[in-house]
Amino acid sequence: MTTPAWDPAQYLRHAGHRARPFTDLLARVPALPGDRPRIADLGCGPGNVTTLLADRWPTAHITGYDNAPEMLDRAHVEHEGPTAGGGRLEFAPADLRTWTPGEPYDLIVSNATLQWVxxxxDRFADWTAALEPGGTFAFQVPDNLDAPLHTLMRDLAAGPRWRARLAGVPRGTGTVHTPGAYLDRLTRLGCTADVWRTTYFHVLEGEDPVLDWAKGTALRPVLTALADDPEARDAFLTQYRDLLRTAYPATPHGTVLPFCRLFAVAVREAPRPR
Known part of the structure; x- marks a missing residue:
């Protein structure tokens, strides 16, 4: 899979819709063990949802980690520094394929990132081992690889015109596990786990809003692969746009994008008192 180049401004065009699952995830996180909790946000992007952690835990020391320099630059400029409740918000580079916590955490959280890792x-063992007793590991990932948003992109990329340059470039199936697989993995690591799915029906506005949505996330590998050929990039986007218009037709109240997401909240069991 092509390592995508990210565009914070494009990603943030649908910030409200993208933040809602993170808000729903945090609502299921129980009280943290520390009075001044230590929190890691894995795949923080431009930092806009990392700030929600400071709203929930005002005294926390929060570090957002990401491997995209474009995203981190935006996060540093717009969000880094002391928080109103006496905590601190900071950002640092990290590759989640190898990142291992260097200190204990009360909460390790990830929003719409692990599907890219x-x-x-296999990293869950290191991450949950770094939790304080009673600490939480929580994440959500898109769980819609069978939706037209993805299948049309993959089929187009594998077609006669594009396969030489794009076959295998869009994110494929198998990058997200089943709810049962996550539940089994987390419970085997000594956590009490809660795993569920939610389908959102986002009502998007504007011209070709589903294409605009995809430009911020799913299309990034394709856009990166065609970055040196604007004519080919535009041709692919036109074909994909036309397919999306049929799959997600405009209505008088906007264009509806059904979007399934998978959530998990795992609490590391505290030692029982003797």
Missing amino acids: PGHA
Whole structure:
């Protein structure tokens, strides 16, 4: 899979819709063990949702980690520094394929990132081992690789015109596990786990809003692969746009984008009192 180049401004065009699952995830996180909790946000992007952690835990020391320099630059400029509740918000580079916590955490959280990390479930052991007793590991990932948003992109990329340059470039199936697989993995690591799915029906506005949505996330590998050929890039986008218009037709109240997401909240069991 092509390592995508990210565009914070494009990603933030649908910030409200993208932040809602993170808000729903945080609502299921129980009280943290520390009075001044230490929190890691894995795949923080431009930092806009990392700030929600400071709203929930005002005294926390929060570090957002990401491997995209474009995203981190925006996060540093717009969000880094002391928080109103006496905590601190900071950002640092990290590759989640190898990142291992260097200190204990009360909460490790990830929002719509792990689907980009090959073998991410194999990292859970290191991450949960770094939790304070009673600490939480929580994440959400898109769980819609069978939706037209993705299948049309993959089929187009594998077609006669594009396969030489794009076959295998869009994110494929198998990058997200089943709810049962995550539940099994987390419970085997000594956590009490809660795993569920939610389908959102986002009502998007504007011209070709589903294409605009995809430009911020799913299309990034394709856009990166065609970055040196604007004519080919525009031709692919036109074909994909036309397919999306049929799959997600405009209505009088906007264009509806059904979007399934998978959530998990795992609490590391505290030692029982003797």
